[in-house]
Amino acid sequence: MKIPVEPLRGFRDILPPVSTELRTLMNIFVETASKHGYLEVIPPTLERFELFALKSGEEIKRSMFVFKDKAGREVALRPEATASIARIYLKHLRAKPKPLRLFYIVNCFRYEEPQKARYREFWQAGIELLGAEGLSADIETIDVLLDYYQRLGMIDSIILKLGNIALYRKAFNKYGVPEEEQDHILHLMDKKLYNEAAEYLAEKGYEELSQKLKNIWNNKDNLEKVLHIVEQDGQELVNEIKYLVRIADILRNTYPNLNIDIDIAFARGLAYYTGMIFEVKVPGFPVSIAGGGRYDNLIEIYGDEHVPGVGFAIGLDRTLIAMKEIGKTVPIKASDTASILIIGEELLGYAISVKKILIEKGIVTTISIAQKLSKMLSKLSESGVRYAIIIGKKERDENKVTIKDLSTREQVTVSLNELETADGISAIFKK
Missing domain, CATH: 3.30.930.10 (Bira Bifunctional Protein; Domain 2)
Incomplete structure (x- = not known):
């Protein structure tokens, strides 16, 4: 009915x-x-x-x-x-x-x-x-x-x-x-x-x-x-x-x-x-x-x-x-947004650990399984996500992540320790 x-x-x-x-x-x-x-x-x-x-x-x-x-x-x-x-x-x-x-x-x-x-x-x-x-x-x-x-x-x-x-x-x-x-x-x-x-x-x-x-x-x-x-x-x-x-x-x-x-x-x-x-x-x-x-x-x-x-x-x-x-805007506090892209479900556990680090830093974070990376990056950019956190087997094995700034197209690979100690993702790109 x-x-x-x-x-x-x-x-x-x-x-x-x-x-x-x-x-x-x-x-x-x-x-x-x-x-x-x-x-x-x-x-x-x-x-x-x-x-x-x-x-x-x-x-x-x-x-x-x-x-x-x-x-x-x-x-x-x-x-x-x-x-x-x-x-x-x-x-x-x-x-x-x-x-x-x-x-x-x-x-x-x-x-x-x-x-x-x-x-x-x-x-x-x-x-x-x-x-x-x-x-x-x-x-x-x-x-x-x-x-x-x-x-x-x-x-x-x-x-x-x-x-x-x-x-x-x-x-x-x-x-x-x-x-x-x-x-x-x-x-x-x-x-x-x-x-x-x-x-x-x-x-x-x-x-x-x-x-x-x-x-x-x-x-x-x-x-x-x-x-x-x-x-x-x-x-x-x-x-x-x-x-x-x-x-x-x-x-x-x-x-x-x-x-x-x-x-x-x-x-x-x-x-x-x-x-x-x-x-x-x-x-x-x-x-x-x-x-x-x-x-x-x-x-x-x-x-x-x-x-x-x-x-x-x-x-x-x-x-x-x-x-x-009257033309006033609500003063919404902007937060950095990130999406973790994993290449395969076996990387999900590692991705959750990375997500926890980002959330504790106040970064709005989601996880997606990427079948086609280029297509997924384009989709994230259109939806307003600022950073893509890319995780493959190599990143997991080396305790690292690859971060791509979707607005500037800059990309950098850092260790989890660097990610934890950095004052936000933007600070990583300013080094």
């Missing part, structure tokens, strides 16, 4: 060179997060549905892959990772000294309509800083994110958008808006449906708040005017706007080429945010490539313990696509 070979809609087979580029972005993230003091955790792909349903937000709840397992439990493929990190903390890390610095690289799943840079399976890398509050923790989180994009050579090509959910949470609480209704309004804001959000508030009886928010949104590009609007409801709300200005000032000093946009009307789709939020965008690119923020109540909701948190997630697929669109 023949089966369809096309992957499911919204899913992909990721092949070279894209797989190599994506893996490189992952490796650079591991290096970046580790140097900032973060430790890796690997959450499971499948979690209980309620873990995400509780506070992930309306959009994610609608787009989750949800089903019952063989034990009848309602489970979901993870749509994002922060909820899983919160559960991991409650299960394993409560007794650890705080703050905790954790990072992850995971594939996530959302049943969304596939479009440019949106897939139903996608890759995220992120950090979570647990047990730390205030400016220092928020700045540290954004700094890790910006350091990553600086390493990719993108810092002058991105826009960091800053917003503050605390401004809205405190306004909602002042006017007595229930949390579930708050989450719905923030969802509408995330979708840029500001008129619908204002109408919803008015319908629920919060006409004064509805008018104030409309006034804020209509003047979102004029911070001084927004400050004047919110100061009528107390200094506490004013301070939330000034907090964003402090963050922006510090980041501009550290990253002078960074474009920062303070957007008071900005909201994100995840319902657990309680404070400062941010996104990374590339001008002309249809979706954000990274985002995060502060969530001080999530672990308390799950486990009755107050542990403030802040973090971000990078869309690795989106970042890769955006890089290519």
Whole structure:
């Protein structure tokens, strides 16, 4: 029986060179997060549905892959990772000294309509800083994110958008808006449906708040005017706007080429945010490539313990696509490549010994049995292999190898001892 070979809609087979580029972005993230003091955790792909349903937000709840397992439990493929990190903390890390610095690289799943840079399976890398509050923790989180994009050579090509959910949470609480209704309004804001959000508030009886928010949104590009609007409801709300200005000032000093946009009307789709939020965008690119923020109540909701948190997630697929669109290349570390050509299977054992030497030197190495040497050399050259390591009976008996540089056509025969002690194959030709 023949089966369809096309992957499911919204899913992909990721092949070279894209797989190599994506893996490189992952490796650079591991290096970046580790140097900032973060430790890796690997959450499971499948979690209980309620873990995400509780506070992930309306959009994610609608787009989750949800089903019952063989034990009848309602489970979901993870749509994002922060909820899983919160559960991991409650299960394993409560007794650890705080703050905790954790990072992850995971594939996530959302049943969304596939479009440019949106897939139903996608890759995220992120950090979570647990047990730390205030400016220092928020700045540290954004700094890790910006350091990553600086390493990719993108810092002058991105826009960091800053917003503050605390401004809205405190306004909602002042006017007595229930949390579930708050989450719905923030969802509408995330979708840029500001008129619908204002109408919803008015319908629920919060006409004064509805008018104030409309006034804020209509003047979102004029911070001084927004400050004047919110100061009528107390200094506490004013301070939330000034907090964003402090963050922006510090980041501009550290990253002078960074474009920062303070957007008071900005909201994100995840319902657990309680404070400062941010996104990374590339001008002309249809979706954000990274985002995060502060969530001080999530672990308390799950486990009755107050542990403030802040973090971000990078869309690795989106970042890769955006890089290519703006003409940036993934900084893949080039390795010398070699192919060992043996004249007969009886030389395989010796060839494996040679291969081990080369691999330990960081040289990508394969072994092939050559029927016609000239034809094989031509094939290797076309495939981009730099060096052919030729082994015949004479080379084996004398503990030697013949090396041919396929780019220059130079050829030299050396002992295994010379091969082991040389600083790479290129050094052998420079002698």
